[in-house]
Amino acid sequence: MSPSARPPLLTLQVQGLYCEAGDFFVDPWRPVDRAVITHAHADHARSGHRHYLAAAPGAGVLRARLGEISLQAQPYREPVDINGVRVSLHPAGHVLGSAQVRIEHRGEVWVVSGDYKLQRDPTCEAFEPVPCNTFVSESTFGLPIYRWAPPSQVFAEIDAWWAANAAAGRASVLYCYSFGKAQRILAGVDASIGPIVCHGAIESLNRVYRVAGVRLPDTALLSDVTRAATDRQTPDPQPLSRALVLAPPSAAGTSWLRRFPDPSDAFASGWMALRGARRRRACDRGFVLSDHADWPGLQQAIGESRAQRVFVTHGQVAVMVRWLGEQGIEAGALPTQFEGDEGEGDARADPTAPRS
Numbered sequence: 511m512s513p514s515a516r517p518p519l520l521t522l523q524v525q526g527l528y529c530e531a532g533d534f535f536v537d538p539w540r541p542v543d544r545a546v547i548t549h550a551h552a553d554h555a556r557s558g559h560r561h562y563l564a565a566a567p568g569a570g571v572l573r574a575r576l577g578e579i580s581l582q583a584q585p586y587r588e589p590v591d592i593n594g595v596r597v598s599l600h601p602a603g604h605v606l607g608s609a610q611v612r613i614e615h616r617g618e619v620w621v622v623s624g625d626y627k628l629q630r631d632p633t634c635e636a637f638e639p640v641p642c643n644t645f646v647s648e649s650t651f652g653l654p655i656y657r658w659a660p661p662s663q664v665f666a667e668i669d670a671w672w673a674a675n676a677a678a679g680r681a682s683v684l685y686c687y688s689f690g691k692a693q694r695i696l697a698g699v700d701a702s703i704g705p706i707v708c709h710g711a712i713e714s715l716n717r718v719y720r721v722a723g724v725r726l727p728d729t730a731l732l733s734d735v736t737r738a739a740t741d742r743q744t745p746d747p748q749p750l751s752r753a754l755v756l757a758p759p760s761a762a763g764t765s766w767l768r769r770f771p772d773p774s775d776a777f778a779s780g781w782m783a784l785r786g787a788r789r790r791r792a793c794d795r796g797f798v799l800s801d802h803a804d805w806p807g808l809q810q811a812i813g814e815s816r817a818q819r820v821f822v823t824h825g826q827v828a829v830m831v832r833w834l835g836e837q838g839i840e841a842g843a844l845p846t847q848f849e850g851d852e853g854e855g856d857a858r859a860d861p862t863a864p865r866s
């Protein structure tokens with residue numbers, strides 16, 4: 511029997527993407543018995559499942575976010591048998607521990623990409639093409655307008671902004687998502703420019719990254735810096751006025767941020783490629799830095815998968831499906847309930863817009 515004559519290996523159920531042959535779900539959004547998790551962003555890794563399978567490098571982050579769970583932490587590329595279905599996890603290059611899920615049954619192979627990027631990121635293993643018959647690809651930035659500059663260029667821009675602020679005695683407040691983006695920024699900036707202060711939500715994940723062996727520059731909590739100044743009995747604003755301050759978007763307008771003297775603020779996100787998003791954020795600067803593939807990256811990953819069939823999910827679906835059809839690839843949309851990484855993800859509603 512040809513693969514296309516058999517029922518599809520994965521189908522969409524109310525709980526999420528389901529493999530009936532193996533009786534498990536991939537990134538389900540409702541509680542299930544057995545969940546295979548691509549990565550620990552909140553819209554992919556939900557609480558309440560009875561058993562979790564995820565890539566070993568992401569175990570610490572998953573536990574930090576979900577608490578004590580029944581977790582099988584599987585090394586990348588090492589297959590596990592689930593009810594006769596061969597499942598393995600392969601680096602997706604998105605955040606620490608992010609994985610593509612390879613599912614093989616009776617000679618047919620599906621790969622569920624999860625979120626991925628092809629750009630270099632020293633905080634996680636690089637995306638690895640996995641040949642398959644059917645590729646389920648995210649498409650968060652699946653429009654031709656999205657083309658990322660090399661990370662080195664973006665980090666040079668961030669460094670120049672930070673250095674200029676430091677020279678002028680202003681703190682540099684950079685808003686970014688606390689899991690993944692913040693650590694990538696830490697690993698990418700020139701830490702010799704000044705001290706780095708992180709919001710507690712970011713610092714707790716920095717710790718998990720360091721435990722996992724990811725090298726990050728020294729960071730401090732605001733309370734550490736102010737306590738040190740008090741101990742010296744010289745409430746010296748100098749460190750704070752030279753600091754790079756990483757904060758989640760939710761910290762905007764809080765008393766925590768008012769501790770920094772006359773800050774310049776900026777936002778780091780793929781959405782900063784859109785003028786409307788930049789204007790709504792009303793920051794001094796917007797740095798275009800994304801942990802998702804851009805349009806050429808999506809095309810490259812889909813090509814390297816050598817899939818004859820592609821399901822597009824998570825973001826800008828229609829244009830990508832049309833493009834795939836033009837390439838002679840069987841393509842369809844797969845509706846999901848992924849909301850995006852703490853706001854970065856779903857382009858149906860610009861996630862940088864203020865939440866009401």
Ligand SMILES: [Zn+2]
Pocket residue numbers: 551553554625824848850851855
């Ligand atoms: Zn996502």
Ligand SMILES: [Zn+2]
Pocket residue numbers: 549551604625851
């Ligand atoms: Zn994600």
